[in-house]
Amino acid sequence: MASLVTPSDRQTLASRSVKDVYPVSRLVREARVLLEGSFPLLWVEGEVSNLAMPGSGHIYFTLKDAAAQVRCAMFRNRNQHLRFTPENGMQVLLRVRVTLYEGRGEFQLVVEHMEEAGSGALQRAYEALKQRLGLEGLFDAAHKKPLPAFPQTVGIVSSPDGAAVHDIVSVFRRRAPSIHLIIYPVAVQGQGAAAQIAQAIQTADARQECDVLIVGRGGGSLEDLWSFNEELVARAIFACQIPIISAVGHEIDYSIADFVADVRAPTPSAAAELAAPETRQLLQTVQASVSRMHRYLLQTLQQQHRQLSFLKARLPKPASRLQQHHKELHRLKQQLQNAWRNQLQQRQQQLDFQSARLKHPRSMLALQQQRLKHCQSRLQSQVHWLIQQHQRNSGQLSQRLQRCLPVNELELHKQHCNQLGKQLHSGFVLSLKQREQRLIQQMRTLAAVSPLNTLERGYSITQDAGSQRVITDAAEVNSGDRLDIRLSRGELHCQVISSRPKQS
Missing domain, CATH: 1.10.287 (Helix Hairpins)
Structure with missing residues (x-):
């Protein structure tokens, strides 16, 4: 069907100059320059499809998601540094330049760098946070607190249902069953896990009921362990006054929490062994000291006997x-x-x-x-x-x-040896009495600062029923919120009818 050209159209066409007509090459070239100038070097994530790897060494593929797709090219001088082989269906993260292939007039992306999606982004975030916190001094050895030689109470910040807690408890039962364990239950992965971990550390630090705190979980992928790479958890560990042992994952796994903590354990079981003194080893040490003392006395008597025989x-x-x-x-x-x-x-x-x-x-x-x-x-x-x-x-x-x-x-x-034996026995008894008095004094001091004594005087601890956050201001709750009130004996589960915040 022939197109109709009106007289006015003929006049318009005649009035155009030759320079207003774009050749295809010029149009495509200027479009490429416009695209490359409008988009900086950026990151794009998507799925690889239509992968082609010819003998030239270049890689050609299509990057797509659920709604769109775009052609990509990664030239040989760039793909030589790849740490993996791309495959169809693989999720990748690309650093690209937006351009236009003039030969076919096709919009495409020139790939400068490629990595697997997910772990790659997390790894960059991990390295960035590690460098920033390291510059702030959170990893310095000067801030590391020593572990107590004989702890009385050990806190565990982990999931109560995880294998890590069971491993820690088993080690304590085997090595030091007299040590009291307090478990601060938290989620160790997923949404909100980092906030729960940080809150548990702050709660343990505020209560001061533990001599050592073990923070960790069992092994897993980088995504599973990511809660312990959050800045919130790192700063909570750094601010805690209680010595902290980090036990995240397996021996090859390193988290931000490992660098900030006072001591890093390769596994949760190893953390328990660091915190729990070996009772049998202590008994063996005492027995060895008694044996050395007995041998020394025996050698002294034998030497005196030999000297007496010589004089005789x-x-x-x-x-x-x-x-x-x-x-x-x-x-x-x-x-x-x-x-x-x-x-x-x-x-x-x-x-x-x-x-x-x-x-x-x-x-x-x-x-x-x-x-x-x-x-x-x-x-x-x-x-x-x-x-x-x-x-x-x-x-x-x-x-x-x-x-x-x-x-x-x-x-x-013989009389001189008997006198020495009596002096040794009296000195040993006096040393035991001094240590017993020191232990009683420490128990009295611990009882004096115990929060349970504060509850005995009529005070209480109010916590949010959902997050177990301690409520210190009436402005933190609203009508209808459910609260747990801990008394000296038992707990109250209440609902707020109204609140009256303190006027500043």
Whole structure:
């Protein structure tokens, strides 16, 4: 059917200049320049389809969603850095330049970078938050608090139905059944999980009823663990005054909470082992100390016994010394008797000689007899005195030997060892009493700051029935809200009829 051209149309066409008519190439080129100038380098997410990977090394495909699609090209110099092989149906995240392919006049995207959707975006957000918090100093070792050596109460911030809680409880029952456990139930993944985790940490910090806090869950994908990569949770951990052990996922999983926490455990079970002292190991340590003390005392006694034996061996036997002195005394006695006999013989010879020279020397003989008797008495007294002197010397030597007997020395060492044993026992008893008094004082201090004592004085804790958030201001509730009021004995479940906020 022929088109009709009116005279006015002919006049309009005639009036146009040649420069107002666009060639196709010019139109397509200017459209490409306009597109490229209007759109910066941007990110696009969609599904791969019609994938083509020719021998040239370039990749051509269509990116689509439920409502639209667009042609894409990724040239060889860009796809050499890909960490995966694209496939049809794969969800990808692309960094692209918007352009127009002049050869066919087709709108297309030139891909600069490609990654799998989902985990890639989360990974970028994870790295960005990690870098920002690291620059703020939340990961610095100067802020890390040491774990107590012997905790009395341990808090667990996790899902009460998860395997992580059961693993932690099993480790505590095995290693330290005397430690009291408090579970702060939270959701560990999904919408609102991060807020619940942060609120639980803040609640535990406000109550100050735990010595250590374990925050974590079992393993999972990056999306499952994402609640522990939220900034809200990281700042709650950093602000908490209670030492926190982060136990998120498996050993290869690292979360933002791991870097902020005071200690990072590879698994929940490992976190429980870090917080729970091994009771059997403590008993073994005490037993080892007692064994070392017993060995030391035994070695000391053995050393004293060896020294006593050495001294005993150096001392001569009293019987041999007495026998030697008796022999010496007998020799002196024999020598004295021989000398006395010799002197008597000499006197007798002299008397005989004088008698032979004198005729009837009765007077001289009587005089000589008197002198002889006098000498004889003097000699006997002198012999008696010498014998007594030797006996006194022998008695003194015997007493000195009695005082140096090894039995007496052994008795003195035995008394000294008994005294040392009594001092050791009294020191051990005194140390136990001091530790017992210190434990009683700490229990009294703990009871004095316990929030349960505050409830005993008539105060109560009001919480929102849904979120378990502590209510401190009447302006935080509205009429009809349901509240849980915790008293010293039991709880009240109430509904707000009206509220009266405090006027500032």
